[in-house]
Amino acid sequence: MIQIERGLICVKNAGGKLKGYRLFTPGPIDIPLDVLQATAHKCIYHREDKFRVLMDEITDMLKKVIDCHYRIYLLTSSGTGAMEAAYVNVISNSDEIVVGVCGKFGERWVELAQSYGKKPIIIKQEFGKPITPEMFEQGLSQAKKPAVVFTTLTETSTGVVNDIKAINEVIKKYDGYLVVDGVAGIGADPFYLDKWNVDLIVGASQKALMAPPGIAFVGISERAFKKIKNSDTPKYYFNFNLYEKFLEKGQTPWTPAITILYGLKKGLEKITRMGIEKNFTHHRKMAEYVRTRIKKMGYELFSENPSNGLTVLKMPDGIDSTEIIKECKIKYGILFANGQAEMRGKILRIGHMGNYNIKKLSQVIDILEMVMAKRIKTQNKRR
Structure with missing residues (x-):
């Protein structure tokens, strides 16, 4: 009460x-009552047509929210799981990696790369300040082309928003790829994957999308999709080639967090209804x-x-x-x-x-x- x-x-x-x-807190947030009630939905079987309908409804709304009209994969994981999923599917052994850091979640990209044996070029900004396009220009001038760049839209640890549009314009001058951690920003801070020509973004359910934790997702451009096809980094649970095969059937490769998906659907409905x-x-x-x-x-x-x-x-x-x-x-x-x-x-x-x-x-x-x-x-x- x-x-x-x-x-x-x-x-x-x-x-x-x-x-x-x-x-x-900046996530999880205080979940709206109607979203919580939606998670009490009777569990359905994830290999039947009802699940295809649910998945299509969610991905159609996500496409509007992040302006991504090529591919969206739904993952049962945390936001960090989606970050690792993006990494292992985009990166090949020969790739040069550049990471823009302005807080703890930028550092997480560095830790991910290091855990797979890579030594990324690190562009580090003072915490509390955004990374400038000029800093990326300097970092990319030292990198082998085409580099894969990882950074954050909204840095949860400091509250800073990076100018992804301007940063990506620099990256594309060097024919690079841009992967963005959008977990804290999606739904609160403007982001347009297609309009800004970004390659891949990761997000999660528990922040501005108003749902409980447990669902993450990736939005992928056509250009990034082609690179993913040729990635040689080992992966299993997060293998996007498997996700693509199951997407054709309106399914996910593994049992998803079905009731959390109903909550995410309700949260997205609230956003798209508002505009x-x-x-x-x-x-x-x-x-x-x-x-x-x-x-x-x-x-x-x-x-x-x-x-x-x-x-x-x-x-x-x-x-x-x-x-x-x-x-x-x-x-x-x-x-x-x-x-x-x-x-x-x-x-x-x-x-x-x-x-x-x-x-x-x-x-x-x-x-x-x-x-x-x-x-x-x-x-x-x-x-």
Whole structure:
């Protein structure tokens, strides 16, 4: 039961005690009720025509959301699984690999390549800033042609959006291929695979697409599809040649997370019903509201060129975001995300993807403002 008390969101049971919390993290998000209800659909057999219909409905909507009209494969995996799937299907042993890094998920591309014995050229930007096209120009000038480039659309760990369109224009000057991690951006930040001539993008269900975790997908251009056919990297579960054979039958090679697919279908219906561009505008307005509030409090934003889906707050000196997050969760039933690895305690990440609205965000930021002010007051007394 959600109770609004003095403008604050409290998740309480009948006895008045806190019962769980609401997610304001950058994924998984607080899933809309109708999406959760859709996942309670009776499980169907994945080798019958009903599943073909479900799969066709989902892929048709995904094609509109990411502007990809050649191939989409649905995977039962996390977003990282989709990243590995993209890697093993695109890369051959002779390929030169370039990775653009501006956060922890860019580093994940590096780790993937290294786990398969490759030594990628790494283009590294300071965390909190986007990678510039000029940085890719410099990196690609050192690479063997045609290189395969991996980077992120939206870097979840820092809240930064990279200018994929401009970056890809540089990559195509060198006849390179571009593979994009779109897990945190798809549905919140504009992306157009066909229009921007991108080769491949990976995404997942649990962020701006408003579904539970468990489903990932790849969108593939015709150019990338031809390269995939000739990849010599070993693969089994994620072999796209198998996915292509089963796609002709309206199926997946392996048993998929069927009930999660029903949730994804509902989430995509909500987006396409609103309209793709209107959905981007909705996310942009929520982001603008949160950032305006943060600035009015006198705090600093961490990210340059920030995402529509999350806002990253740089913590004031002497304040650890771990303690802020803990108090917001325990006392008020809302959960923000900490920084990752070396950024832990230094930043606080606020997710505003999917089914949120400004009224709900207003209550959440009220809580954050109060907790931050209290913590700073206590800190000042100690000095």
